[in-house]
Amino acid sequence: MAFKRRIMGRKDLQLVSCMDMIFNLLLFFLVTSYIATNAKLEKRFVFPTPKYDLGSAEIFIQWIDNQSVFWIDQAASSQVQRVLDQYSYMTPEEQNRETVALLKIQNKMDAGQLERKLQAVVDAADANPGRKYFALLRCPNEVPYARVIEAVAKLSSAKYGNVEYGCVGGSLADLRMGVLERTDPDGNLRRLIRIDFEGAGT
Amino acid sequence: MAFQKKREQKELNLPSLIDVVFLLLIFSLVTIPVERTENVQPQEQRSPASSELKLPFVASPKVVDIDPILRSLLIQIENRDPDDPASGRLVYILRPSESDSTIGQTRRSAIRDSLVAAFPDSFLALSDEEFTRTAACRLIRDQIRGHLDRRNRPSGFPPRVEIRAVKDTEFRIVNFIMRECSAHGDSIPSISVRTFSHPM
Numbered sequence: 001m002a003f004k005r006r007i008m009g010r011k012d013l014q015l016v017s018c019m020d021m022i023f024n025l026l027l028f029f030l031v032t033s034y035i036a037t038n039a040k041l042e043k044r045f046v047f048p049t050p051k052y053d054l055g056s057a058e059i060f061i062q063w064i065d066n067q068s069v070f071w072i073d074q075a076a077s078s079q080v081q082r083v084l085d086q087y088s089y090m091t092p093e094e095q096n097r098e099t100v101a102l103l104k105i106q107n108k109m110d111a112g113q114l115e116r117k118l119q120a121v122v123d124a125a126d127a128n129p130g131r132k133y134f135a136l137l138r139c140p141n142e143v144p145y146a147r148v149i150e151a152v153a154k155l156s157s158a159k160y161g162n163v164e165y166g167c168v169g170g171s172l173a174d175l176r177m178g179v180l181e182r183t184d185p186d187g188n189l190r191r192l193i194r195i196d197f198e199g200a201g202t
Numbered sequence: 203m204a205f206q207k208k209r210e211q212k213e214l215n216l217p218s219l220i221d222v223v224f225l226l227l228i229f230s231l232v233t234i235p236v237e238r239t240e241n242v243q244p245q246e247q248r249s250p251a252s253s254e255l256k257l258p259f260v261a262s263p264k265v266v267d268i269d270p271i272l273r274s275l276l277i278q279i280e281n282r283d284p285d286d287p288a289s290g291r292l293v294y295i296l297r298p299s300e301s302d303s304t305i306g307q308t309r310r311s312a313i314r315d316s317l318v319a320a321f322p323d324s325f326l327a328l329s330d331e332e333f334t335r336t337a338a339c340r341l342i343r344d345q346i347r348g349h350l351d352r353r354n355r356p357s358g359f360p361p362r363v364e365i366r367a368v369k370d371t372e373f374r375i376v377n378f379i380m381r382e383c384s385a386h387g388d389s390i391p392s393i394s395v396r397t398f399s400h401p402m
Contacts, residue, residue: 014215014218016214016215016218016219016221016222017218019222020218020221020222020225023222023225023226023229024225026229027225027228027229027232030229030232030233031232042366042396042397042398043396043397044394044395044396044397045394045395045396046392046393046394046395047392047393047394047395048391048392048393049380049383049384049390049391049392049393050380050381050384051384052381052384052385063373139373139377140373141326141372141373141374141377142326142372142373142374143372143373144369144370144371144372144373145367145371145372145373145375145376145377145395146369146397148373148376148377149376149395167377167380167381168377169373169374169377
């Protein structure tokens with residue numbers, strides 16, 4: 001019986017395919033090592049300790065849920081006054097319900113709008129280093145903290161540190177609003193929104 | 203006798219060449235943004251004047267390593283079951299030590315020293331007073347107060363407090379910690395908060 005040795009032709013390594021494979025491997029390891037490194041990293045925010053001596057605030061932000069907030073600033077005082085005038089025949093409780101309902105429609109915003117509003121506050125604070133701003137942030141106790149922390153970090157990014165903030169817990173349902181009339185040091189009559197909190201709020 | 207080796211003229215394979223060119227293009231697209239990000243310095247490093255004036259610095263979130271040496275009082279909020287965000291919350295108090303311990307090492311010491319407490323399952327339904335009386339809140343309050351005492355801190359460590367919490371942590375818990383920090387006036391001028399995505 002005769003065995004015949006199989007003659008195998010010598011094959012050249014194809015340079016282009018080889019390069020192709022090497023680059024594929026390189027890309028694979030580059031992307032996977034980047035993902036593996038990022039998985040071990042965390043985001044960190046550093047900001048000043050909040051102030052809890054609540055009095056008056058330029059901005060009031062109430063979280064409704066994880067996605068939306070309710071923003072009140074000086075501009076909202078005329079809206080509140082209009083509702084109170086329109087529903088003057090109602091009981092204070094009903095007037096409050098109407099006020100909250102109206103502001104909830106007109107002043108509700110999502111995360112993107114909130115970020116733009118906060119940036120506007122930071123820009124205004126940077127343009128007026130001598131003026132102090134105070135923002136009161138109120139969030140329902142059950143909502144995850146991350147959204148509030150992002151807002152705090154944004155406010156604290158003011159160049160001159162002139163935006164202070166306070167945090168309280170509580171939901172929109174236990175807000176009570178009214179209008180106060182005050183005379184400022186220049187003798188001008190100013191309408192301010194009075195906000196009272198009720199219910200649990202740590 | 204002359205030998206002549208017949209050489210075969212090799213042609214470049216066009217589709218494979220295009221393939222390589224595209225790979226190079228993708229490679230450079232991936233690597234250029236990484237280089238740019240690495241070259242950006244944190245804001246506080248760029249402006250030394252701001253640190254001299256002791257202005258509060260914050261800006262963008264800083265990405266930090268998961269297991270550095272612990273240099274501040276770290277209040278860590280974890281899920282009872284790491285894979286289940288609805289399983290309830292645990293608080294670990296990690297205290298800095300002279301021996302430059304990492305978070306992982308200090309966490310093990312916290313378990314040994316009973317510096318761990320669980321928030322009750324229904325803590326959201328509790329009144330403010332009841333909530334602040336829970337074992338977890340008492341532990342946080344006592345440890346923050348203790349950390350402010352110079353004798354309880356390794357020498358050269360400032361009275362810094364850091365919160366490291368899983369991303370679903372309820373605002374009530376984080377707000378309580380911030381409130382406790384601010385109760386000590388300017389003793390704790392700033393707080394740092396870290397997201398906590400991978401339970402150890």
